[in-house]
Amino acid sequence: MLYINCPHCGMRSQNEFSYGGDASVKRPELNKEVSDQEWDNFVYNRKSLRGKHLELWQHISGCRQWIKVERDTATHEIFRTFKADEEVA
Amino acid sequence: MQKYSIFNLVKNAFSNHENWDLAWKDPTPKEVYDVVIIGGGGHGLATAYYLAKEHNITNVAIIEKGWIGGGNVGRNTTIIRSNYMHDENGLFSEFGMDLWRKMSQDLNYNVMFSPRGIINLAHSDAQMNAYARRGNSMRLNGIDAVLLNREQVKEIIPMADFSENVRFPIYGGLMQPSAGTARHDAVAWGYARQADSMGVDIIQNCEVIGFDVSAGKIKGIRTSRGNIKAKKVGLCVAGSTNILAEKLNMTLPIETHLLQACVSEPVKPVLDNVVTFGAGHFYVSQSDKGEMVMGGDLDGYNSYAQRGNLPTLQHVLTEGIAMMPFLSKLKMLRTWGGIMDMSMDGSPIIDKTHIDGLYLNCGWCYGGFKATPASGWTFAHTIAQDRVHELNAGYSLNRFNTGHLIDEKGLGTKTWIS
Numbered sequence: 001m002l003y004i005n006c007p008h009c010g011m012r013s014q015n016e017f018s019y020g021g022d023a024s025v026k027r028p029e030l031n032k033e034v035s036d037q038e039w040d041n042f043v044y045n046r047k048s049l050r051g052k053h054l055e056l057w058q059h060i061s062g063c064r065q066w067i068k069v070e071r072d073t074a075t076h077e078i079f080r081t082f083k084a085d086e087e088v089a
Numbered sequence: 090m091q092k093y094s095i096f097n098l099v100k101n102a103f104s105n106h107e108n109w110d111l112a113w114k115d116p117t118p119k120e121v122y123d124v125v126i127i128g129g130g131g132h133g134l135a136t137a138y139y140l141a142k143e144h145n146i147t148n149v150a151i152i153e154k155g156w157i158g159g160g161n162v163g164r165n166t167t168i169i170r171s172n173y174m175h176d177e178n179g180l181f182s183e184f185g186m187d188l189w190r191k192m193s194q195d196l197n198y199n200v201m202f203s204p205r206g207i208i209n210l211a212h213s214d215a216q217m218n219a220y221a222r223r224g225n226s227m228r229l230n231g232i233d234a235v236l237l238n239r240e241q242v243k244e245i246i247p248m249a250d251f252s253e254n255v256r257f258p259i260y261g262g263l264m265q266p267s268a269g270t271a272r273h274d275a276v277a278w279g280y281a282r283q284a285d286s287m288g289v290d291i292i293q294n295c296e297v298i299g300f301d302v303s304a305g306k307i308k309g310i311r312t313s314r315g316n317i318k319a320k321k322v323g324l325c326v327a328g329s330t331n332i333l334a335e336k337l338n339m340t341l342p343i344e345t346h347l348l349q350a351c352v353s354e355p356v357k358p359v360l361d362n363v364v365t366f367g368a369g370h371f372y373v374s375q376s377d378k379g380e381m382v383m384g385g386d387l388d389g390y391n392s393y394a395q396r397g398n399l400p401t402l403q404h405v406l407t408e409g410i411a412m413m414p415f416l417s418k419l420k421m422l423r424t425w426g427g428i429m430d431m432s433m434d435g436s437p438i439i440d441k442t443h444i445d446g447l448y449l450n451c452g453w454c455y456g457g458f459k460a461t462p463a464s465g466w467t468f469a470h471t472i473a474q475d476r477v478h479e480l481n482a483g484y485s486l487n488r489f490n491t492g493h494l495i496d497e498k499g500l501g502t503k504t505w506i507s
Contacts, residue, residue: 007436015400019390021344021502036490043434044342044489046502048331050393073345073392 001070008063014061018054023068023088024044050074054088090286093197100421105178112278113285116319118292122150124472125310125319127297127333129153131162131273131458133325134280135465136472137289138196143466146471147288150319152312154296154329158277161327165458166350166384166426167302168374169234170207173315174223177483177495178436179230184480186232186267198279200271201377207268207363208237210412213258216367220263227265235264248359248413250397255286257368257411270374276461299336300447307446316330323448323472327430328393328453337444341435342489343452347388349426351396353419355379364412370497371408373416380422383409387429399428429454431502435490436495439468440480448472449486454501459476 002014028034041089053073058066068082082088091097122246123141126133137479140146169189171182192200211217224234238261243251243291249259285291299311309318324333328345355378363374370447371385385405388398402424410417434450439450453460467481483495
């Protein structure tokens with residue numbers, strides 16, 4: 001069982017959350033010409049590495065906010081959590 | 090190579106079975122190979138075997154970080170089927186079914202292929218319609234499919250829950266009678282033994298730490314046991330695909346996720362077929378030892394852990410108990426997990442890459458084991474001929490760019506969509 005520290009609600013169990021994938025992916029800006037390759041990278045291509053991974057979770061059975069979680073994909077250790085709009089240094 | 094036969098068994102009995110040949114050797118890596126296959130799992134071993142057998146390329150090395158057959162080929166639920174709707178998947182898998190049927194004779198190794206049939210249960214009229222459509226597509230591709238009504242399913246699977254007032258009543262099911270199971274370790278060992286006998290070097294405990302690429306062409310690999318030059322390199326590393334892709338500066342439409350499976354204590358025969366629950370993601374079969382072999386959903390978040398998390402197991406087994414209530418009385422014997430190369434459309438990739446001489450085999454999601462022979466056969470063809478075979482032409486890497494996705498179930502890494 002993972003325990004995720006929701007920045008809005010505090011420490012909660014994994015059962016209250018749903019997963020949203022890699023949080024480092026940036027949607028291409030729409031006010032400029034976007035190539036197929038850029039869309040491809042945004043929609044499909046992922047690094048998905050072993051080790052530290054910044055990812056989105058939604059506290060679906062809690063405050064329903066999207067949050068960012070920094071987690072190790074091999075050990076499942078959770079280092080830090082952030083609000084969705086928080087900049088991650 | 091010593092043939093495995095009743096006569097050799099009797100002969101070796103006189104020497105207390107102490108004089109059998111080693112099934113495969115433990116060679117030191119050579120400096121140069123024609124083809125290096127990275128990953129000594131089912132697909133990698135099968136690829137090496139078909140390179141030697143079909144294409145006469147025997148100066149081949151299999152590079153394995155751990156021991157052969159220690160990854161997903163040793164961690165799956167051994168299901169073999171070709172019950173796909175889309176042509177790409179159906180024709181590819183049915184080609185594989187033919188290889189499965191001949192495998193024990195072909196490899197001189199009993200892989201215990203057991204064509205006991207698979208039944209996908211339906212729990213609504215809409216699902217029956219969808220299964221009728223899939224069954225028709227399968228039959229058009231020459232794959233056997235039978236649509237069963239509730240009474241027929243009851244006759245075949247009396248242990249399923251046919252009581253009134255259940256949340257997901259069984260309306261019927263789609264059966265592929267020729268589907269089945271096989272002994273997974275034997276598949277790896279059988280391919281390894283034959284490949285070795287034809288001159289393939291199986292190099293274990295050898296980790297790939299880098300690649301030598303110059304002018305857009307692969308020159309060799311760097312490993313924990315020294316550098317190895319190679320004209321062609323094939324990647325067959327399932328859940329570790331992204332780790333190697335990063336060393337090649339490639340970003341792939343693949344995420345690594347964890348899939349769990351479990352077996353119960355052994356019981357007397359209660360289930361003749363492979364059965365899947367249609368209102369969720371759960372499947373079960375009974376092993377020859379009597380254990381109920383079960384599996385279902387991904388853990389749901391990127392993972393390299395190779396061990397599972399209990400919430401998912403609980404969720405999966407809840408579905409199992411809804412389908413077959415007697416499962417709740419069984420003790421769990423073992424649970425385990427493997428890391429899956431989940432592609433974004435749920436279908437695999439067997440293709441060339443933008444690097445000359447580098448070939449990619451990945452994206453097997455939940456269905457890697459049953460694809461072992463067909464994957465090895467087509468990947469060997471792709472490597473040997475430097476072009477894809479028509480069977481794996483649909484499994485291209487650039488389909489995500491061109492939009493030619495193969496959305497068999499319409500879900501890849503994003504399991505919550507289902």
